[in-house]
Amino acid sequence: MLISPLPSLCSSTSTTDFTSLMQNKNLNGAPTITNPVKTANHQDKQHPSQEKPLVLASGPRNRELNRKYKSHHDQMICKCLSLSISYAATIGGLTTIIGTSTSLIFLEHFNNQYPAAEVVNFGTWFLFSFPISLIMLVVSWFWMHWLFLGCNFKETCSLSKKSKTKREELSEKRIREEYEKLGAISYPEMVTGFFFILMTVLWFTREPGFVPGWDSFFEKKGYRTDATVSIFLGFLLFLIPAKKPCFGKKKDGEDREPSLRMEPIITWKDFQKTMPWEIVILVGGGYALASGSKSSGLSTWIGHQMLSLSSLPPWAVTLLACILVSIVTEFVSNPATITIFLPILCSLSETLHINPLYTLIPVTMCISFAVMLPVGNPPNAIVFSYGHCQIKDMVKAGLGVNVIGLVIVTVAINTWGISLFDLDTFPAWAMASNITDRT
Numbered sequence: 001m002l003i004s005p006l007p008s009l010c011s012s013t014s015t016t017d018f019t020s021l022m023q024n025k026n027l028n029g030a031p032t033i034t035n036p037v038k039t040a041n042h043q044d045k046q047h048p049s050q051e052k053p054l055v056l057a058s059g060p061r062n063r064e065l066n067r068k069y070k071s072h073h074d075q076m077i078c079k080c081l082s083l084s085i086s087y088a089a090t091i092g093g094l095t096t097i098i099g100t101s102t103s104l105i106f107l108e109h110f111n112n113q114y115p116a117a118e119v120v121n122f123g124t125w126f127l128f129s130f131p132i133s134l135i136m137l138v139v140s141w142f143w144m145h146w147l148f149l150g151c152n153f154k155e156t157c158s159l160s161k162k163s164k165t166k167r168e169e170l171s172e173k174r175i176r177e178e179y180e181k182l183g184a185i186s187y188p189e190m191v192t193g194f195f196f197i198l199m200t201v202l203w204f205t206r207e208p209g210f211v212p213g214w215d216s217f218f219e220k221k222g223y224r225t226d227a228t229v230s231i232f233l234g235f236l237l238f239l240i241p242a243k244k245p246c247f248g249k250k251k252d253g254e255d256r257e258p259s260l261r262m263e264p265i266i267t268w269k270d271f272q273k274t275m276p277w278e279i280v281i282l283v284g285g286g287y288a289l290a291s292g293s294k295s296s297g298l299s300t301w302i303g304h305q306m307l308s309l310s311s312l313p314p315w316a317v318t319l320l321a322c323i324l325v326s327i328v329t330e331f332v333s334n335p336a337t338i339t340i341f342l343p344i345l346c347s348l349s350e351t352l353h354i355n356p357l358y359t360l361i362p363v364t365m366c367i368s369f370a371v372m373l374p375v376g377n378p379p380n381a382i383v384f385s386y387g388h389c390q391i392k393d394m395v396k397a398g399l400g401v402n403v404i405g406l407v408i409v410t411v412a413i414n415t416w417g418i419s420l421f422d423l424d425t426f427p428a429w430a431m432a433s434n435i436t437d438r439t
Contacts, residue, residue, distance in 0.1 A: 080148040086379040116429040122203035187244040322366040372398030
């Protein structure tokens, strides 16, 4: 209630329309209410009455908005950009077989379960997943823009034509200064970059599929895999020195005594610190779980219990499996989810005489779509820690990205995935594994 501190008021104030108390105004970003109580001067009755705006304290939400963001539009942009970075990191990881721990666990388990299958490699996975990632990035951009910024796509695309504000110029200057601090490319960075390009080329050319690869130069098959390239080039990084060798020549001012020890680019101590040992343990645990399921007969029992799904078409079985893992992976880590479901889905595919890849590949990709909660994957947790997004923002945006990914992966596996992996037939390597499990 607003109480006037004046001891006396004009008689006309008693008939004041107090409904004007509900009229809100904005004074420097703070909500105000116009005070209709008119002050009067006893000495000068002709003095005009004055209305004094009373500034009210803004609520917690308005104070937070004024402190962090200039406007509500800026707040929406921060949310959109933060979540877009997280989703782009997740979607981009689908492109290569080494992009996510989920795909690595899938590949190792698949090769262990079906050793005679030489279908999935770095090249075939890239050919299948690259269009998916590209389409998902475009569609997700439209979804995020519509959710946070509305349908004004034309205005967004024309922002680059507008003159930059002083704040934007200062930000650009700061980014340029930080970039210049990086300096020129060092010798270890050049070696690492060269090895990375070489490793990618060797992965693509090992078994391209349309032409013979370098694996055909060797007589015995099955000894060269994608891991062979990684181990060999990684081993070389333990031998190459971190400093550029001068071959006995010393520059002016340098110590002319030969160095007794040269540090390599990677030391074993650095390797121990940065190596994701949890992935190795999870993969090994997955092998133990799969072996235990076979030995105990659990895989066979699960397969018989799922015979009721034989009346459904294969695409419906795959869709149900993708929906199930998409829900579970929001609350359980991605490696744990795929480790649990891989043996079950292999048994299901063999029982229903479906190509295992027709189920395993879409499920592997859908497990990576854990984008609705901060605990889903590390990018979500990092973005959430900055405080620009709330749980409800991540749930709304992530639900749309989940649906987009589910639809695109389902379409991909039923179009170019069939011709790429021969998914319309039950392969011989799956039959051999099924017979081995039963015996």
